[in-house]
Amino acid sequence: MGDKEKNMSTDRYTSPLSERYASKEMQYIFSQDMKFRTWRRLWIALAETEMELGLSENGKPVISQEQIDELRAHAEDINYEVAREREKLVRHDVMSHVYAYGQQCPKAAGIIHLGATSCYVGDNTDIIVMREALRLVHRKLVNVIDELAAFAGKYKSLPTLAFTHFQPAQPTTVGKRATLWMQEFLMDLEDLEYVTGSLKLLGSKGTTGTQASFLELFDGDQETIDRIDPMIAAKMGFKECYAVSGQTYSRKVDTRVANILAGIAASAHKMSNDIRLLQHLKEVEEPFEKNQIGSSAMAYKRNPMRSERIASLSRYVMVDALNPAITSATQWFERTLDDSANKRLSIPEGFLAIDGILDLCLNVVDGLVVYDKVITKHLMAELPFMATENIMMDAVKNGGNRQELHEKIRTLSMEAGKNVKAEGKDNNLLELIAADPEFNLTLEQLQAAMDPSRYVGRSPIQVDNFLSSVVKPVLEANRSELGIKAEINV
Numbered sequence: 482m483g484d485k486e487k488n489m490s491t492d493r494y495t496s497p498l499s500e501r502y503a504s505k506e507m508q509y510i511f512s513q514d515m516k517f518r519t520w521r522r523l524w525i526a527l528a529e530t531e532m533e534l535g536l537s538e539n540g541k542p543v544i545s546q547e548q549i550d551e552l553r554a555h556a557e558d559i560n561y562e563v564a565r566e567r568e569k570l571v572r573h574d575v576m577s578h579v580y581a582y583g584q585q586c587p588k589a590a591g592i593i594h595l596g597a598t599s600c601y602v603g604d605n606t607d608i609i610v611m612r613e614a615l616r617l618v619h620r621k622l623v624n625v626i627d628e629l630a631a632f633a634g635k636y637k638s639l640p641t642l643a644f645t646h647f648q649p650a651q652p653t654t655v656g657k658r659a660t661l662w663m664q665e666f667l668m669d670l671e672d673l674e675y676v677t678g679s680l681k682l683l684g685s686k687g688t689t690g691t692q693a694s695f696l697e698l699f700d701g702d703q704e705t706i707d708r709i710d711p712m713i714a715a716k717m718g719f720k721e722c723y724a725v726s727g728q729t730y731s732r733k734v735d736t737r738v739a740n741i742l743a744g745i746a747a748s749a750h751k752m753s754n755d756i757r758l759l760q761h762l763k764e765v766e767e768p769f770e771k772n773q774i775g776s777s778a779m780a781y782k783r784n785p786m787r788s789e790r791i792a793s794l795s796r797y798v799m800v801d802a803l804n805p806a807i808t809s810a811t812q813w814f815e816r817t818l819d820d821s822a823n824k825r826l827s828i829p830e831g832f833l834a835i836d837g838i839l840d841l842c843l844n845v846v847d848g849l850v851v852y853d854k855v856i857t858k859h860l861m862a863e864l865p866f867m868a869t870e871n872i873m874m875d876a877v878k879n880g881g882n883r884q885e886l887h888e889k890i891r892t893l894s895m896e897a898g899k900n901v902k903a904e905g906k907d908n909n910l911l912e913l914i915a916a917d918p919e920f921n922l923t924l925e926q927l928q929a930a931m932d933p934s935r936y937v938g939r940s941p942i943q944v945d946n947f948l949s950s951v952v953k954p955v956l957e958a959n960r961s962e963l964g965i966k967a968e969i970n971v
Contacts, residue, residue: 498830501970502794502837510614511829514559519609520578520602521556524593526716527685528552531595533712534705536698548589555585575599596694597685600728600816604683607828608730609717611738614832615677621839622673622745623956624965626666628846630952633659637944640933641764641856642863649863652933655765655851657940660947662755665748667955673741683730684710684722689815727815735805735824742835746798749838753791756845760785764856768848787969791841794834801831843967857933864931865910866894871930872914872922879921889919 499508509515532544560581568577575594583590594601637656642649687694695706710722723730759765760783769783804827808820869890877883897910911931915924956963 496830496833498833498837502840503833504836504840504967506617507614507833507836510610510617511832513561515610515613516606517559517561517564517578518557519606520575521552521559521582523602523605523713523717524579524582525549525552525556526713527597527601528589528592528595529716530709530712531592531698534699534708543595544592548586548592551586551589552582552593555582558585560585573599575602578602596687596698598688598728600683601685604730605713605717607824608680608682608734611735611828611832612677612680615673615680615738615741618742618745618832618835618839619670619673619677619959620962621836621843621965621967622666622670623959623962625839625842625846626663626670626952627956627963628843629659629663629666630948630956632656632846632849633663633944634948636851638934638937638941639851639853639856640860640937642860647758649859649866651867651938652860652864652936654937654940654944655856656944657937658755660944662748662752663947663952665751666745667951669741669745669748670955672744676737676741680719680734681730682710682714682717682719682722683726684713686710686726686728688728690726690728729812729816729820732805732809732812732820732824735828736802736809739802739805739827739831742831743799743802745835746795746838749791749842750795750799752842753785753788753795753845756788756849757785757792760788762855762859764852764859766850766852767845768850787841787845791838791845794838794841798831798834798838801827801834840967841969843965844969847966860933861931862908864933864936865897865908867936868930869894869910871935872920872927875926875930876920876922881919881921886919889917890914893917 528544529549532542532546532549536543559578563584564574564577564581567580568574571577571580576599579594582593586593633656635656636659637654639655640652641655641658643653643658644650685695686692692706692709695709699705714720714722756765756767760767766783767785767787804823808823808827812820873881873883873886873890876886893910893913897908897913900906901908911924911927914920915922915927
């Protein structure tokens, strides 16, 4: 069976994360190719460092440029079959790949992995992979913020009912609500940038973190040994390595990374919940394809399925963050292997899921449909209640008593509310107030006061200020990353 047929096999479990949700870019970052090519880059960096630091035996260099060149020539073409067959025999993935690399590089075979332990390639690769994955998350998150900024700007002045307790409350604008979503994503971006910028390599510290093997290799030359980690870090594109470690980098690093993903998931979930509720109200609707089926039974339905998927995957990511936290808390001394199987699942799956979530966010926000007439209809049905304070002030200006009018409005509001809820009638509060001589206001005067823009406070200005002072600097700083669009597979 060829590779293509194997990939299309229907008789074994396949992950929905790779089959349905995550992009090709994120899948590559967690692929075998990325992993083992990075291993080889690390072996080259180690060998180069040892050569440049003058590693010698009886006055002769241990590592030659010829060996380095041989290693470089085969850095990309992984001989998987050789490694797999070897692993069946020795039951050790790192030593199997050392052997396979050595088969391709016979002159350099003896110096591959010199002075290192398995975590040199395993842990350093994990850090490198997480950083690449965080960079992709960063690009997509910035684009979600960019799309939301455009949406908020477009609808900054469109009045809509606000909700507290999901009960109609003092109006806001559609754009102002979008800034609330944006602000949470901006918090996530700050956290993401901090954690990404603080990632360091493990370096090469040996079996318990003491660098004992390098004392042997470099005859106890402390100054030379101190240069190993900084040189490896520089070759791999990092500023530095962690100052101390056991055999592994602290698993608290994984916890910090997973918490970033969980934070983004929480923000996406909140936005998706709001969109789902708005779609129920028929005020805002996520994109719906021409031939998309909303329900297998009810042909008329347009369900917020993408927002529901955001919520679904987000819950997975939020809960997934517990895995690295518990793993970090339960490590024994300098190294224990109960982290391995867990982090092989929790870290890639967390990233693949958040990648799917951000693609969905990009797709949904880019195509949000706003039904302004429905929004206005809902608002106008409630606005008389919202306007009662203004009506009372106008009546006082016409000679009324504030306290007496307050009680009148309370009583009339209860009556109008009963008409709406118990009788199923339209809100007739304005008619009731106009009929009461104590208010001294005509129905025409009252209706003239029902301009929704009077009741949204500073919402349009708040949107403008937020976009110009908070969002614009972020987008300008990340201009080169903008322009991503997301296609949803299913």
